[in-house]
Amino acid sequence: MKAxxxxxxxxxxxxxxxxxxxxCTPNALQNINAITSDFxxxxxxxxxxxxxxxxxxNTPFRAIFTFGSYDQLNKDxxxxxxxxxRLEGNTASAQVVQPCRKTFSLGGDELIQMIDENxxxxxxxxxxxxxxxxxxxxxxxxxxxxxxAEPTEGTAEPRLxxxxxxxxxxxxxxxxxxxxxxxxxxxxxxxxxxGGFRIDFSFMQP
Numbered sequence: 569m570k571a572x573x574x575x576x577x578x579x580x581x582x583x584x585x586x587x588x589x590x591x592c593t594p595n596a597l598q599n600i601n602a603i604t605s606d607f608x609x610x611x612x613x614x615x616x617x618x619x620x621x622x623x624x625x626n627t628p629f630r631a632i633f634t635f636g637s638y639d640q641l642n643k644d645x646x647x648x649x650x651x652x653x654r655l656e657g658n659t660a661s662a663q664v665v666q667p668c669r670k671t672f673s674l675g676g677d678e679l680i681q682m683i684d685e686n687x688x689x690x691x692x693x694x695x696x697x698x699x700x701x702x703x704x705x706x707x708x709x710x711x712x713x714x715x716x717a718e719p720t721e722g723t724a725e726p727r728l729x730x731x732x733x734x735x736x737x738x739x740x741x742x743x744x745x746x747x748x749x750x751x752x753x754x755x756x757x758x759x760x761x762x763g764g765f766r767i768d769f770s771f772m773q774p
Contacts, residue, residue: 637669668737675726722764
């Protein structure tokens with residue numbers, strides 16, 4: 569075997585080892601095995617569970633963002649049921665029902681890309697084109713101003729969370745047909761954070 573071929577083969581093997589190692593981490597295994605749906609009769613078809621999601625804006629500025637869930641290992645996944653909000657400063661949202669899937673994203677690159685690339689799919693409903701942004705925009709412009717959804721004050725980096733690792737859809741009662749618990753996001757000003765804002769997260773068990 570020629571030296572260049574041996575070298576290329578060694579690189580391919582090393583890359584494969586890294587991929588396999590990463591996919592077998594405890595977090596990855598917990599996420600793969602995490603429950604997202606129930607099977608109901610008489611056909612035994614899967615029925616997605618649901619989660620509650622809430623947002624608290626502790627900044628004086630409007631927060632503009634997109635959030636949703638999807639199954640990152642499914643090449644045909646679509647973030648159906650995703651939401652978009654413009655949350656005014658120093659206010660909290662109502663709790664929003666979201667489908668339980670393997671990944672929950674707040675302004676993540678993959679989520680935004682999937683929505684944008686499938687915008688013509690009838691299952692994708694974009695209600696606020698200007699909220700389709702990476703992370704969270706914070707605007708100090710008045711409602712109705714052309715800059716009302718622009719990051720006039722700064723941005724927050726996106727956040728990504730894994731079912732079975734960061735949150736759970738496990739039922740606490742066998743009679744329940746949905747998951748339980750609340751994914752709670754809090755927006756804070758933070759001069760040390762990229763963009764000047766950060767997103768805090770907590771999962772509140774039922």
